[in-house]
Amino acid sequence: MQEQFIKYLKEKAQDNTSFVDEIAGILDIGYDAAYRRINLKTNLSLEESVVLARHYKISLNKLFEIGNQNTIIAELPPEPKNEIALEHWLKVSLQNVQTISKVKSAEIFYSAKDIPVFHTLSDSFLTRYKMYVWLKDLNIDMAKSQISFDEWMKTIPDSLLQSAFALGNIYKNINITELWNDNTVTGTLQQILYYFEAGLVSKDVALKICEDVHNVISETEKQTIEQSIGPANNQRFFHLYKCDLHMLTNTIMVRTPHKKVFYSPFTVLSYFKIEHKDTCEMMNDFLNKQMSNSKLLATAGERDRTLFFKTVHQKISIAQERINMDHKMTFL
Known part of the structure; x- marks a missing residue:
């Protein structure tokens, strides 16, 4: 050595x-x-x-x-087990992304098993609901409590929300490549239905969260066509690929001319940060292989692009129909 x-x-x-x-x-x-x-x-x-x-x-x-x-040696992020720790996690994430945004040719490559977290951080019911789900998964006391989302939403610290909004906004200042498939939205919909059927989210609020998901998908479709996130004069690109061959993993790869690093998730918000050069090259090659077997929706043709987003919207509508059911089947 x-x-x-x-x-x-x-x-x-x-x-x-x-x-x-x-x-x-x-x-x-x-x-x-x-x-x-x-x-x-x-x-x-x-x-x-x-x-x-x-x-x-x-x-x-x-x-x-x-x-x-x-x-190889992996770095771990702060563990967001409560509201204070979640805010710290958001601020640390913001600092990391701000550093990337200052490198003009830097790119984030996101293999999206679920809707990328950056798309869900805005002033919406969906953002607040994501925080509720994260804390339910990570905070033992909150997991045991029967506090509903409707009740918890009234107590969210404003500083926590502002930290989330800031992280969502900084994502617009970076070159982005994302891989999605027809099931990228499924995890979010399952979360909504789970807590609604458990009686922890009211019908009206559950439907509003679904509408927010519709809005995220509509905005993503617009960004896909324009190949850009943010204002019209934004010089950063946004490329969305539809991947049908490989399983997606929520892996995030950061690429600059001088370095590569990737983040591999292992719990809800925890991840391994890997900087080992050879391992990063292996992951980069694999993600490039995924991309080569996928369709760039901006150039795939209007039919393929429209069909993809229509399929995703239909999944959201099916979730809304389940929430709107007046009664459930019973067995005598």
Whole structure:
């Protein structure tokens, strides 16, 4: 591992000085001591490795990955187990996306098993309902309580809502490629029906949430045709593909000219952040393969595009019909 680490440092070292002198200066040791470490005659201590990693701006993840092709280090986000933690999760996500938005050629590639969270963060019943569902899944006390969505909605902190709206808006300032299929909307509809049938969402509010889902799909169709999110002068692209061959996973890949990183979900809002170069390249190749087997709906033809969105709207309408049923079948 030390040999690989030293080789990596040499690639990042200054060209106008002796590498041995540079290491000696960083570690505050003599020339001979630095020479022995570089030539593997003396082992680097953990403290020395950390000092070098900090100087050359190498993450500790990268340090431990060097020389081990079968091990990668993953980073975890804050765990949103209550309203305060959920707001923190939204703010951290906003900071991450803001950083991406400052790189003009950066792109987010989203394999959308469910409607991408960014599309659902607006001043709507749907946004508030998503928060309710997340907390029901993640907060043990809330999961045990019988508080209805109608009641909980009245208590949402304004700061939590503003954090959600800000995250939804920043998504418009990035190049976006998304893969959807006919079932991308299904998870959201199942959530609405589940809590409605459990008596935790009133009929009127459940129907309003469904209308919000209709609005998200209509807006997405408009963005698909225009190949852009946001105002007319927005220079960022939006490409929506229909994928029929592969299962979608809610994986998010961030691509820039210099780096790739992807986020792999494992619970409701938790994900593994992977920066390992070879693993990122593997995921990038797989997502590109998915895309090559999919239809870009902006250019697929009006018939295919219209049929896709009509199918999605029909699913939402079927959910509304179930909610509107005056009685349920009973067995004598």
